[in-house]
Amino acid sequence: MHISTASKISGLPVKTVRYYADIGLVSAPCRSEAGYRIYDDAAVRKLAFVRRARQFGFSIDECRELIGLYEDQRRSSADVKRIATNRLAEIARKQLELKSLHDELEHLVNACKGDHRPDCPIIDSLGNRQNPIESDPAP
Amino acid sequence: MHISTASKISGLPVKTVRYYADIGLVSAPCRSEAGYRIYDDAAVRKLAFVRRARQFGFSIDECRELIGLYEDQRRSSADVKRIATNRLAEIARKQLELKSLHDELEHLVNACKGDHRPDCPIIDSLGNRQNPIESDPAP
DNA sequence: TCTTGACCTTACAGTTGCTGGAAGAATTAA
């Protein structure tokens, strides 16, 4: 099948399919005489695999590693679990970060009257906070 | 003060301070005879303001808007609240996204034995289904 | 047969928000 079909089935944009071939992540198994990329079911499955992994936030390099394991019938599940567990920890870290961000900003938004007057705790907080290095503001 | 001092006080790397000047976000008020950027307290406060806003995840364009409001003594707090509320909604959206990602991946990691054998629910899930969120079995 | 139009190719530029490095001028310390 041509690249547009592979694109539709895998759920990836044509541009991205071509990009993944360029960087050697998932290549078309062969070319037509005119130079068109020809994909088969196995390649399309790999593309969809990568799409899913990317949705999970795995980096391209991690996808490379996962594709390797995906293709390796002798892999141990421990190898896969290790990568996924790292990813899980990273997601949890980001969740914490977002939560504190959210709480702080929500506090500011709630404190702001949101009227026509210039007094605004949000601006005040952004402007008046002390920086982390020199905590001695100018007089 | 020179750029390195402004950098230390504002908490931004020198490179970033120069970058913010290049893109017209926060410029040095003047230059020395030798062409060095000379910063004053007001400019440094703006740099620190942007640093805080960036920590909150405001984009450079949003920072531009916020700096405009920061400098405008006649702004209404409603203008600021609108931007911050949008940002808050965006953060909440990302939190939800991360949560479903986390739950799903955690489920897979728990289901994986992590031993020397090749059977791995993580790989299976990435490869064998169109979409594990809507657990539609393949036809 | 010619032409239209959909589809394919490569190559390069742009996105965001910086960061690193090179080459050279200015300042400061020893």
Place this chain on the structure above:
DNA sequence: TTAATTCTTCCAGCAACTGTAAGGTCAAGA
């Protein structure tokens, strides 16, 4: 005076694509 530091500009590169230009291929219709 010399060496080290700090400053300047400009160019390249990061991730992971996306957009655009210029052109080749292929099937179908007038």
